Amino acid sequence: MAAMHVSHGLYEAFLAVARAGSFTAAAHTLGYTQSAVSRQVQSLEDEMGAELFERLPRGVRLTEAGRVLLPHAEAVRDRLAAARAELASLRTLDGGLLRLGAFSSATASLVPRAQAAFRARHPGVVVTRVEGPSVKHLGLVAAGEEDLAVVGPAPAAPPPPGVTLHHLLDxxxxxxxxxxxxxxxxxxxxxxxxxxxxxxxxxxxxxxxxxxxxxxxxxxxxxxxxxxxxxxxxxxxxxxxxxxxxxxxxxxxxxxxxxxxxxxxxxxxxRRICAAAPSAPTVAATAFLGLLRETADELIPPTRS
Amino acid sequence: MAAMHVSHGLYEAFLAVARAGSFTAAAHTLGYTQSAVSRQVQSLEDEMGAELFERLPRGVRLTEAGRVLLPHAEAVRDRLAAARAELASLRTLDGGLLRLGAFSSATASLVPRAQAAFRARHPGVVVTRVEGPSVKHLGLVAAGEEDLAVVGPAPAAPPPPGVTLHHLLDxxxxxxxxxxxxxxxxxxxxxxxxxxxxxxxxxxxxxxxxxxxxxxxxxxxxxxxxxxxxxxxxxxxxxxxxxxxxxxxxxxxxxxxxxxxxxxxxxxxxRRICAAAPSAPTVAATAFLGLLRETADELIPPTRS
DNA sequence: CCAGATTCATGCGACAAGCGAATGTCTAGC
DNA sequence: GCTAGACATTCGCTTGTCGCATGAATCTGG
Structure with missing residues (x-):
């Protein structure tokens, strides 16, 4: 059981040094002192069990081990950046996945209209739709396997724990x-x-x-x-x-x-039609719920209380 | 400038929790306490700006953000494992690259024989060979762009700094x-x-x-x-x-x-033939130097002092 | 040949992060 | 209603990490 307490700073320092060719210059770009970079590189070298840089009187140079590690470190950095970007795009609805459920006759016009509006506003979000009986969808939302479901003909029983029903239209x-x-x-x-x-x-x-x-x-x-x-x-x-x-x-x-x-x-x-959302709905689910409400009000103006 | 002090332990904890479905179970497999895992996950969530797990009374469940992060975290873990493995194979001469240099007439029999022996013992190491005048190779070895070079007809000048000459044969x-x-x-x-x-x-x-x-x-x-x-x-x-x-x-x-x-x-x-190696030679370079010596002694037994 | 400058390594003190143990809070099930 | 299980939180304490200062080695200019 090795590899404990390996912070990413080590890899960032390694990359900066490899890029700058010098501990001091890398420290300057990183906002650290030279001693910090020196020890970070040493930690990484201890961790990897190999010298990564050849210490020269005028800076440093990558060793064979350093050359081997470099593309991996870059890949890791890029992958983490991609993860951050994808999570950010999830927040801003520029990406992500929305798993939708609906009972059969809701897919005649209500869900497709809302889906079209959602696609127009958030083209980056992939929307999957599954049809099936309302009870099944309630279970899937409760189980976290669906993000939002349009349910109708069975609001008799109370919703499962962790699922809240939002009235859409009658x-x-x-x-x-x-x-x-x-x-x-x-x-x-x-x-x-x-x-x-x-x-x-x-x-x-x-x-x-x-x-x-x-x-x-x-x-x-x-x-x-x-x-x-x-x-x-x-x-x-x-x-x-x-x-x-x-x-x-x-x-x-x-x-x-x-x-x-x-x-x-x-x-x-x-026929009372509701949307079933988990207690902590996704950003995409919340946005879609709003569009479902708008679409419902367009189709059948809420004259009844 | 965000993302400071992000240790890998956070991702390991995240992966363990995602796998186990529970903080407590993950803590057990990681050898940590439950509180440590809880805070590590919270740190990662703060870092990412999104909830990664949905806390349930009976364990946890991945959220959308968690599902998005999961493949990235796995990729990072695998990539780091691959880097470690590659560095290890570098030490054991099961992989890596050996950049060789030699002057033209050394490639008639000395270098090819040693190269064949090296390939037989360490088939995982890729060997590249460049021919050229000895002075050029001395410069390349000094510059760290070659790992080992066979030089001959110009030992008159002292070797450049950082390069040591090893006598092979006369x-x-x-x-x-x-x-x-x-x-x-x-x-x-x-x-x-x-x-x-x-x-x-x-x-x-x-x-x-x-x-x-x-x-x-x-x-x-x-x-x-x-x-x-x-x-x-x-x-x-x-x-x-x-x-x-x-x-x-x-x-x-x-x-x-x-x-x-x-x-x-x-x-x-x-004609005095030497091998030029950097002061801190690669494992592969050292091994190849030994094979060069053996090959030289086979070709021309060292009767002369 | 020698002094100044540059670069990396290291010792030291201080701060903060991370861990373990214990406690609190919430929910499910009997 | 009460117990059990799971996550969150609090409290000390160890440990790691940073900055500052210094030392060692080397290149450079006079």
Missing amino acids: EPMLVALAQGHPHAGRRAVRLAELADEEWIVGHERLEDTLFRPAVAAGFRPRTGLLAHDWIAKLGAVAAGLGVTLVPALAAASVRRDVALVTIHPDDVPY | EPMLVALAQGHPHAGRRAVRLAELADEEWIVGHERLEDTLFRPAVAAGFRPRTGLLAHDWIAKLGAVAAGLGVTLVPALAAASVRRDVALVTIHPDDVPY
Whole structure:
């Protein structure tokens, strides 16, 4: 177990001396005295077990060992400088990595818009995005494997320790009908008008968004059909098998042969969308969170409290 | 002017903590106490201006900055280890560079043999060889730009400061005659028998090797022809234009239509061949010097004092 | 041939950095 | 609510490092 207490000053002194060709001159450029440089070089020589400089009456000259050590010392100095620069660029958002998570339908417009704005302002930051269910993202943020996540449909349980939820927006739901449906042309419907419809849901238990307002409207929706992704859901709607709820932000990506109808403000279901950030968020994560808020306010102005 | 007194211990502690995932465990593997590791990491964090670890109730976890720093710290550690290894291999002659110099005719057999032996024993050492006049090599060795040089024909001046000469051998000279010459078949000649010959010399002033024994033999050689290289010299001899002296070690590389005749021991000219080494020679230079001595003794046993 | 100047090495005193031991603080788990 | 585990902090003390001054060796100019 050798190599203890080896300070970088030793290598800096070595490099300065190698560059200047003299202890005294190197000491002057380093702001030290000549004796300090002399002893630093001696320490490094003891440490390395070899003479690094040949002492001449008029300065010093690198020995073979010194010539061998020189490129290594330069590489170490440069590498440390690179590390410092990279850390600094991390602070100023000129570099670094932002690991993002989002549930599937958040990637329709909210996350991509914020991501585009972020890319425009901080082109040096690499952004990775992973889709998946919200619960999974909450765990990843808690585990420190994601820096920020957009979660929605499961704020029921309290967030894991070390994760704080930031409310982004409450997304109104639209109802999707087949084009030939009687209500297809209307501007807005009451939820009660759809009490006899067959509702196509994703996960039976998670469709809290539907059930709560429906019960408030006085009926319990029939949920015979289960479809796990949007393709299947809207395909079933288009085929006239039933109706379903579509989040407003995903409206643009709905197929043409499906009609979207607004729900009356008094009983429109809302989906609460949050961002999950660790207790000590990254600079990039904080910046992205701000952009997420701006994007959310642009898409759906925060009229509700 | 930041970054003062940054010891490597900080990076070693950082790496150990990143590896162990805990200050306490890292302290145990490092042989330090937990408080020491805690402060070392804090020092590095202050130095870098960023938190490197996220403190959790059950250990620590790398932050973004820590993840960025980690590969740099590993690279620095590995580079320093490589430097140490290379310096060690320098000591044990398993690596390094030996910059050799030699005057032209020493490269006929003496230097190549020693070089072959050196290569066999220390294959890791790279050997570079430069040919040139002896005076030039003395200057290069003095200037530290060559590690060892084989010099011969100019030991008249004292060696430059910082250079010591090591006697290798005294090389007897042969006389080269055209094949049809009356003395061509003899085993040995007296120098006086060649008093009427035309002598072909290289540099008029430097042919001390010829003049001193000739004057001792009672004549002053006629030196009408000047030839600067061996090709021209021996070509002139073969053409019957005159005779010349050839060092014994170069005998094997003489063209066939030139006869070489030994000179009588009482008045044979000798050429003193030395090795020029710096005052503080490299390990490789010292080893090579030993092999030069061995090779010299094999080629011409040191019968003379 | 000798004195001045330059350069590196070294002894000395003072200051600060770093370590160990002990204590404080916070969180998880029973 | 209490104990155990992990990091942070405080307190002396050792140790390393710096600056100042001096010494030894060498080149240079008269």
